[in-house]
Amino acid sequence: DAGITQSPRHKVTETGTPVTLRCHQTENHRYMYWYRQDPGHGLRLIHYSYGVKDTDKGEVSDGYSVSRSKTEDFLLTLESATSSQTSVYFCAISEAGQGSTQQFFGPGTRLTVL
Amino acid sequence: RKEVEQDPGPFNVPEGATVAFNCTYSNSASQSFFWYRQDCRKEPKLLMSVYSSGNEDGRFTAQLNRASQYISLLIRDSKLSDSATYLCVVSRGGGADGLTFGKGTHLIIQP
Numbered sequence: 500d501a502g503i504t505q506s507p508r509h510k511v512t513e514t515g516t517p518v519t520l521r522c523h524q525t526e527n528h529r530y531m532y533w534y535r536q537d538p539g540h541g542l543r544l545i546h547y548s549y550g551v552k553d554t555d556k557g558e559v560s561d562g563y564s565v566s567r568s569k570t571e572d573f574l575l576t577l578e579s580a581t582s583s584q585t586s587v588y589f590c591a592i593s594e595a596g597q598g599s600t601q602q603f604f605g606p607g608t609r610l611t612v613l
Numbered sequence: 614r615k616e617v618e619q620d621p622g623p624f625n626v627p628e629g630a631t632v633a634f635n636c637t638y639s640n641s642a643s644q645s646f647f648w649y650r651q652d653c654r655k656e657p658k659l660l661m662s663v664y665s666s667g668n669e670d671g672r673f674t675a676q677l678n679r680a681s682q683y684i685s686l687l688i689r690d691s692k693l694s695d696s697a698t699y700l701c702v703v704s705r706g707g708g709a710d711g712l713t714f715g716k717g718t719h720l721i722i723q724p
Binding site for chain 2: 530532539540541542544547589593596600601602603604605606607
């Protein structure tokens with residue numbers, strides 16, 4: 500299995516609080532992604548990174564920000580969590596972009612916003 | 614038309630049977646195609662890539678029809694352990710953001 504970890508694995512928080520999720524990889528892959536998965540919607544891309552300090556928005560980026568200061572770490576921040584951000588969050592990595600190679604997924608973080 | 618469409622199922626299939634899923638995609642510029650498998654409350658994992666000429670991996674066969682823009686997955690001699698959700702995945706055809714995921718087809722293999 501690809502070396503991807505996510506922390507925390509589970510989190511319950513209250514509306515309005517900031518939350519940061521961490522993705523850590525040991526594969527030295529250039530590309531990293533954050534997705535959310537909700538019933539009826541499948542996996543939706545939040546933000547992605549194509550290198551250190553290089554990030555861009557995905558299809559559901561509102562309310563989220565990301566940072567990548569090192570190749571191995573990609574952080575997802577909810578500045579002020581809302582109940583609509585209750586979801587399962589997956590981090591993924593890939594060697595190449597443009598969807599030319601497979602993505603490997605981390606184990607996920609279950610976030611509940613009360 | 615949605616980017617990647619799949620029948621959500623569930624498909625209830627007896628053990629040992631053959632089952633087939635299809636998915637359609639809307640982006641004619643897509644170049645890469647995959648089937649992922651996702652077990653309940655787990656992360657998606659690559660099942661197989663899909664090549665233009667079709668490809669087989671043990672009991673699994675994937676086909677691509679570019680003209681009609683659909684992809685198929687055939688599972689022969691199904692096992693209880695094949696019960697999962699199968700995600701059809703295609704590349705976006707440009708840009709670093711990579712892949713578009715279907716919502717998945719839920720398969721239940723019954724003893």
